[in-house]
Amino acid sequence: MSKSNRLYNDKLSTAFKEQHQTSKKRSANSLFMNWLLMISLFSLINCSTHQKKTDPREKMFPDGIYSQNISVEINIENRRKESFPFRSITKVENLHFETIGLSPFGTKVFEAQGEINKMNSIKVIFHIDKPLFAKEVFIKKAINSVNKIHTLKKEDFTAINGIDTFSDDEFKLEIHSYNSEGLPKSLRLITTQWSAYIELLSYQPNKK
Numbered sequence: 169m170s171k172s173n174r175l176y177n178d179k180l181s182t183a184f185k186e187q188h189q190t191s192k193k194r195s196a197n198s199l200f201m202n203w204l205l206m207i208s209l210f211s212l213i214n215c216s217t218h219q220k221k222t223d224p225r226e227k228m229f230p231d232g233i234y235s236q237n238i239s240v241e242i243n244i245e246n247r248r249k250e251s252f253p254f255r256s257i258t259k260v261e262n263l264h265f266e267t268i269g270l271s272p273f274g275t276k277v278f279e280a281q282g283e284i285n286k287m288n289s290i291k292v293i294f295h296i297d298k299p300l301f302a303k304e305v306f307i308k309k310a311i312n313s314v315n316k317i318h319t320l321k322k323e324d325f326t327a328i329n330g331i332d333t334f335s336d337d338e339f340k341l342e343i344h345s346y347n348s349e350g351l352p353k354s355l356r357l358i359t360t361q362w363s364a365y366i367e368l369l370s371y372q373p374n375k376k
Contacts, residue, residue: 227319227322228317228324228325229260231260232259232371233371233372233374234259234260235255235256235257236255236366237367238314238364238366239251240254241364255271256314258315259374260318261374263284264281264282264283265282265283266279266280267279267280267311267315275295275296278293279293280293282311284318284319290311292311313357316339320341340357342357353367354367355367355368
């Protein structure tokens with residue numbers, strides 16, 4: 169074989185080797201990219217399927233400090249109704265509550281405290297002349313009912329016509345809307361003697 173042919177064969181062999189090595193690198197890079205893609209897809213799927221889900225056993229109304237507008241409508245004789253609007257600031261912790269009721273003008277109307285579902289523990293102090301309908305037993309029952317909602321869990325509610333609803337022998341509670349934090353914002357509480365429209369103004373969790 170001539171010298172020129174040998175040089176040509178050497179260049180051809182070198183070219184084939186370089187092409188083979190480049191092909192191997194491309195193949196390795198392709199495998200690496202495919203591996204990265206698979207890992208990314210797996211991570212996305214894993215994250216989406218393991219997102220924190222709402223525990224239905226969680227309280228619908230967690231302990232904390234609530235500021236609310238409340239309008240109580242009392243059923244009087246002959247189908248007459250009496251309205252009693254006020255703003256309440258309530259702190260609830262471990263079934264104990266403390267409530268301050270303010271008039272629409274910001275003056276203190278009443279204070280109440282006690283244990284939820286323990287009527288004998290509830291104490292109410294009025295700072296104005298009590299309304300005619302404000303019999304002690306009635307007031308205690310109404311205050312207890314409003315605060316009893318803090319014992320309810322999410323699993324206690326059933327969606328009826330798109331409205332989360334709870335009902336027992338004491339009252340019926342409808343949640344008409346939620347705020348951006350998922351807390352009930354607009355509610356209606358209904359009993360045989362009275363009903364209340366409740367609007368959440370603010371919520372602050374208790375300090376630990």
